[in-house]
Amino acid sequence: MSEAPMSASSFSGGPVSEAEWVEARRASLLNLPQAHADGRLPSLLLPYQARGIDILDDPRTRVLVVEKSRRIGYTWGLAAHAVLKASRAREARGMDVMYISYSQEMTREFVDAAAMWARAFALAAAAEEEFLFADADPDDPGETREIKAFRIRFASGFEIIALSSAPRSLRGKQGLVIIDEAAFVESLKELLKAALAFLMWGGQVVVVSTHNGDANPFNELVQDVLAGRKPYAHVRIDFDQALKDGLYQRICLVTGDSWTPETEAAWRSQIIAFYGEGADEELFCTPSEGTGAWLPGPLVEARMREGIPVLRWELPADFLHRPRLIREAMVARFTEEVRRALDRLDPNRQHALGFDFARVADLSVLWVLALSPTTRRETVLVIEMRRIPYDEQATLTVDVIRRLPRFMAAVFDATGAGEYVAENAQRRISLSACIAQKLSVEWYRTQMPPLKAAFEDDMVTVPKDAEILADLRLVQTVRGVAQPPTLRTGDTGRKRHADAAVALALAYHATRISVLEYDYQTGSDLDAVAAGDEDDTSGGRALW
Structure with a gap:
């Protein structure tokens, strides 16, 4: 092992100065495709969003686990994939899509994004609607909860359903399951058991989240994938990777602001300062540490x-x-x-x-x-x-x-x-x-x-x-x-x-x-x- 200690700057996020970030981003511009350099609009999806969809479009991908930074628009990209899946005919590998997260606000945001994509793609889809989803306990049919859910129906006969909790009735469904912010849902392990049953008939499961501690079931799942215990696809997108792929440039495009390496570096420092001690976990995909040695x-x-x-x-x-x-x-x-x-x-x-x-x-x-x-x-x-x-x-x-x-x-x-x-x-x-x-x-x-x-x-x-x-x-x-x-x-x-x-x-x-x-x-x-x-x-x- 090299005798020089590993410097803090060797980490992917955190201790990088604004000046270092400006220099790195200016260097990256030298390799920009001409289609971007001449001012034409970039692709709808940013590269890290498109990579996830490419992986899911591979029929060999059954489960995809994604570690991500907070608020980088990854769910927005998944909504595009959900629309394309639900709008296809069965012969073209179309299927129902079920989106689950821990809050009703997130489910509403997802279905709104899906409706936007459906309009953008000019697909035949009914207007989004609210309905009550019956969450029944198979062991006790009398114990049934009515859960507020959102739905978009397509001419293909398939639909997108967005739920704000982990319903037991997931076991009776079939298709693509997206578990968003999985580190924060209740009973992730039980939810995964129900979702993985979808794989038997050609379904897919996407588990995506920001980290919530190294003892969290989501981080345990990530470690199992990295260790080779789970034969799942894995993607990791931290804040810096999202920036290199054009996140702040896209923000400037939406807000009408001018992008420069200097404004991006200042914005990056501002966001990191906002999260403070939680920046590593919230932005750089490093779960907050436990205590003790790595190997007991x-x-x-x-x-x-x-x-x-x-x-x-x-x-x-x-x-x-x-x-x-x-x-x-x-x-x-x-x-x-x-x-x-x-x-x-x-x-x-x-x-x-x-x-x-x-x-x-x-x-x-x-x-x-x-x-x-x-x-x-x-x-x-x-x-x-x-x-x-x-x-x-x-x-x-x-x-x-x-x-x-x-x-x-x-x-x-x-x-x-x-x-x-x-x-x-x-x-x-x-x-x-x-x-x-x-x-x-x-x-x-x-x-x-x-x-x-x-x-x-x-x-x-x-x-x-x-x-x-x-x-x-x-x-x-x-x-x-x-x-x-x-x-x-x-x-x-x-x-x-x-x-x-x-x-x-x-x-x-x-x-x-x-x-x-x-x-x-x-x-x-x-x-x-x-x-x-x-x-x-x-x-x-x-x-x-």
Whole structure:
């Protein structure tokens, strides 16, 4: 892992000055399509609104989960999709649309938007109407509530119904269900159970919301999707992404104001200041944090196994000043210890590697996972290196990869100087199977949930080691994203920075990558390999 702490400006929203925003938006104008640059009107839907509709138009999309910033007009775009769905004939995949949210005002706003779209599309639709929806309890038919609802009927025979609560009668309907501001509705889990029944007959479910805390069922749903537990489509649109896609430009178009990067930057700062401490959650799709470590101690300990080798290598501070033969002997001793551990690996299993780099303050950690017949990721070797020069780290890493049975892939932290080790592996092993990964908040956002899911589902094992346990417990949820802390722990000169946790995350990521590689070797190449050429990537194994 890069030893430079992650700066606040690396986050997608929040600590970006007006001047930085102006510069970024001016740069973005250089890539504007000519249709926009010459003053012609843009498309009706903004890009982030259109992307959601494109996903829903794909017949393979059954459920779409959307994290969004507040008040970016996403529901307005969904109303357009609802009209197009309800106005189609059954043969064209038309269907009823049911819109549900937590307030009557939102349902009225949705049906008004749908009526506007119907007029704009010149579709045959009856005028919007209010009616009473009977919310009956199937277990107690006598318990029936009359819910005020809104409806638009189309010549296709389908209709749009907008409801202000989660009616039990949803179970008797069929079509497209839109659950808006899902983090705020009552009993989201029960509502989803009823809505997912629509999928059996070709329906769709859209769950869209601003966040309302990290313990909310909506955030749990998002984490399940990111972790791969739920096979749903996922979209995330924060305030800055909406602005880059033209939100404020569209506002200026409606209000008649003139748009400039400076006025947009000032407006952005004003909106963020308005939400204050709640801006991260309301605007930037980061649920307010809970407390405690990302991985509970008992959960980590339940996945620990004895007997997994953890090899620690530390060289003296004056290593480079010692004679060459002494340096080579010191390296050779540790290399032989690593090779003995590698010789004990199961030759029938696939292996992947993660490498978190450091040189001075932190540890470099090399983590090897083996894929079991049940696809559990089992740790088979961990190497920790402290004060090891670049060349020695690079040489050892290549030696390990060459000796891994059925090598799958390796992912390297290339945020800083670790790129040198990554490039060396790419040159010596494979450009496609050795991935140089720049660690970022977005990477942690997408790659840490699958790792946590593996811990929770007993699909990963780790060594029974106190320091590795401490590293895994160091990972914290920062602004809604699991990542290493800024502060280091440990004694002076031997501090840790969740290095093992990052190496494990990189290795787990490597097991989920599909690598296809095509190669060609001439007869002279094979002769060189047989003669023991230093660039032999077979590790001495038979080529065929």
